[in-house]
Amino acid sequence: MESILQIRHLTHTYSIGTPFERDAVKDISFEVGRGEFLGIIGHTGSGKSTLIQHLNGLLRPTEGQVLLDGKDIWADPKQIRDVRFRVGLVFQYPEYQLFEETVYKDIAFGPTNQGKRGAELDRCVRDAARLVGLREDQLDKSPFELSGGQKRRAALAGVLAMEPDVLILDEPTAGLDPAGRENLMENIRAYHREQGKTILLVSHSMDEIARNVDRILVIKSARILMDGTPPEVFSRSEELLSAGLDIPHAARIAAALRQRGVPIPPAVYTVDALEREILRLRKEAASC
């Protein structure tokens, strides 16, 4: 797969020269393929928030490089705003950044900064609203009249409207109820399916990661602990647990079954796969 983002030996040190000096990110290297759906896990303070803010140039590396389409994003610091349009970053609880009189105007903030006007701007705003599942009549409302889940969608649309090549989502479903979480993830999956754009999903929910991504990056104490496909990562569940991270519930049940002598393969980590395995074992048992 062709790489869209390349991160090379990235280090970020906060508060240099003070007693509080510490490395939030230490010598991290990885690549993200075009069209890939990458999951990033690690607990609060592991450095993942610092890491993602380097990918759109909000933070400048202390050492190392971030390459977008093979070009160092800091090659010309004056052009850094263009990088932010191409790598869209949606922060945690993004609804707190809404400020305009109407949802429409708020979604239009990014593309307007990009220089889009008239019909093109209108198309970007309406497309983005449709992608996140906002209705036309909600666009004329004040963002503060919307429900919590709808505000989240409006904020997400504000970034999608810039039509970025890479979309980074920091805990997009945090604080939503189960139905809200599932609906929003469905919108995000559909966006990935239809547009084929690259997505980086940061999440604490292992089940959410397990169900959605192609590849997982596990960050621990400012470094990469694991980098692999979900079966590769979740088959190392012991290591994940000892790093203080969760594993998907289905992987927990699978592990408990293995302890009881039921031969479930190590790479089973979704309820779907576990269901299939159990049915297969049942069939085998019945046939012999």
Next chain:
Amino acid sequence: MSVMLQAESVRFAYPVSEGREAVPALDGVTVAVERGTFTVVFGHNGSGKSTFAKMCNAVLVPDEGTVSVEGMDTRDDTLLLSIRQRVGMVFQNPDNQIVANVVEEDVAFAPENLGVPTDEIRARVDASLDAVGMREFVTHAPHLLSGGQKQRIAIAGVLAMCPDCIVLDEATAMLDPMGRREVLSTVRRLNREQGITVLLITHHMNEAEDADRVIVMDDGRVVMDGTPKEVFSRVEQLRDTGLTVPETVELLDRLCQDGMPLPLDALSVDECADVIADALSRKG
């Protein structure tokens, strides 16, 4: 067992601007919570669960019906302080309930308000911080702590009132899994060791595993009420109210539909694995 909290046909609607119709947030809720129990209240956003929580210590009072705390009517203004001292509240956003710049000062806030003598405040602060395992942070600045730690400070701040009951109004919603575990194990311990009645409002289904009782709310009413096993085995009804079931029950439910006769009430991972392993070995 005596009753800690009693709600009788409670109706309540938030005030709305003129010309709009008031939607009832609570529409005839009758619930009695026994002393010393651990009760979990589920419901999707807007189901009325947070409104119900705020009824428990007179932050809100019913439009119709009554809520009483240990027999004290929450509409009686003269009882306000005694009610609030007995039922402590922990809210969702840890940052917005910490009053002071130093952990011990924050924990001391409630006893100071209650006019407790200085020596006893000290004793209560230390005991409360011990109870939530945060004694070593006594002189720290709260804003530098993690989310889970902040919520434990908030719990300690409530414990310092020596309450009989703690209501956690989505107190785990903004936390990461580690913070959530910290808070849950803390309240479970308080319930078991100190006999404090706990009312946990949440939409994380896995938090109910070892609760005594689960209440499900929808559209301002109580739609399900029973032990976790009773409630979670009604998979379809839960889905209809916009909730999910824990993965263990989900798996068992699917296997049932695939023709494996399994009980649905194996909630914990171990129980679930036992049930499946047992079923497979019986076949073989």
Next chain:
Amino acid sequence: MLKDITLGQYFPGDTVAHRLDPRTKILLVTLYIVALFSADGLLSYAVMCACLVVSVRLARVPPRAMVRGLRPVLFIIIFTAVLNLFFTPGEQEFFRFGFLAVTDTGIKTAVFMVLRIMLLIMGTFLMTYTTSPISLTDALENLLGGLKRFRVPVHELAMMMSIALRFIPTLIEETDKIMSAQKARGADLENGNLIQRAKAMIPILVPLFVSAFRRADELATAMECRCYHGGEGRTRLHVLRYARRDYNALTIGGVICVLVFVLGRFGL
């Protein structure tokens, strides 16, 4: 970055400077300011500098943190220096350019004024570095307690102040977050003329205010739930009590203040 603002930041510790009663520290800073404004010569400024150096040493505050505290007021310091340097008439002129003149008195005043501002700021910062904001407000509430008789709501003011101090770091963090989020949507906060820049602040200020009001509302509920009902009948975890070291410190402070005042009178 906004995080670098040190105003009101407290460095926990257990030195003499930390243990002093906060009321003592407020009184000492008052004496220090009085002395600073009566200093008027090399010797008196040297005494003031020595006072500050000794206090910083006693408080074990890193000198770098003291200097960093000056950064936000750098502009004022430079402005004062330039103003005094060029606009003070004197006996001996070193340099003249139109109406601008550098004179001996000009140099002297500029140096002393800069020194005065720096000492003033570092002195008050030293107090906030070594005193938790909550004990500072306690001390103020206590020192101003007499004003209650004139219906000044001293308790409410002190409570407001301590809550404001409590929320400074939270709101700074929040501002940082909102700025990053809007920058991620292409907001340009660095370039443009004054009007464009002011306009660029709207996407930051609106969410910040909305959030501050929400926080205030939630905090008020949380405070009520913890039985807050004003200052009446309230007890305290920490009761302020003067100790021997407070009397000692106040005596030393008083003597130095008088000394500097006398030195200043003689222009030393």
